[in-house]
Amino acid sequence: MVCAWYMDKSDADQREPHKPENLQMVELDFLKSFGVLYWKLDVDNLEGEGLLAKIRKDRGYTYEDTISVSKETLPNYEEKIKSFFTEHMHSDEEIRLILEGTGYFDVRDKADQWIRIEMAKGDMITLPAGIYHRFTLDTKNYIKAMRLFVGEPVWTPINRPADEHPQRKGYVQSLETGTW
Numbered sequence: 001m002v003c004a005w006y007m008d009k010s011d012a013d014q015r016e017p018h019k020p021e022n023l024q025m026v027e028l029d030f031l032k033s034f035g036v037l038y039w040k041l042d043v044d045n046l047e048g049e050g051l052l053a054k055i056r057k058d059r060g061y062t063y064e065d066t067i068s069v070s071k072e073t074l075p076n077y078e079e080k081i082k083s084f085f086t087e088h089m090h091s092d093e094e095i096r097l098i099l100e101g102t103g104y105f106d107v108r109d110k111a112d113q114w115i116r117i118e119m120a121k122g123d124m125i126t127l128p129a130g131i132y133h134r135f136t137l138d139t140k141n142y143i144k145a146m147r148l149f150v151g152e153p154v155w156t157p158i159n160r161p162a163d164e165h166p167q168r169k170g171y172v173q174s175l176e177t178g179t180w
């Protein structure tokens, strides 16, 4: 099962877990209450299992590629790592299925607190359009993920503050109705 927790506020390396002493874990249902969805997939038998095909169909994902984040494989590595960890949102969902390695997605809850989600092989997550979030490798410095998208992909991060952005406004509004 996926592990997620409220982060400490220490300024230690972003790649450390940032678990406070009074650790407060977060359940999947709680993540879902602000639009973050999670699935566990068998990545060694993706087509056989059928769950990815179902998710693609249900959610309209039509595009996919892979990204390998390591010093050796990612062009402009230092720059990318920095921009992944700069708090931002997107105009569309961010969808990632982890194929190899590990890393952390940090998302803001409704009270604007950071929750850290530990991602490893087989973990699939979608972050709704407009949610403030960021990503970091952990101290093992490697992750490979499938990126999915509805239509032609737009990966552009829109850094916080972006409260006037239409998708941000839409997200804040859907937090009140809470249907995902």
Ligand code: KMT
Binding pocket: 067, 069, 084, 094, 096, 103, 134, 135, 143, 144, 145
């Ligand atoms: C992103 O947009 O944050 C990324 O693609 C990070 C690497 S995928 C785990």
Ligand code: NI
Binding pocket: 088, 089, 090, 094, 133, 134, 157
């Ligand atoms: Ni992002």
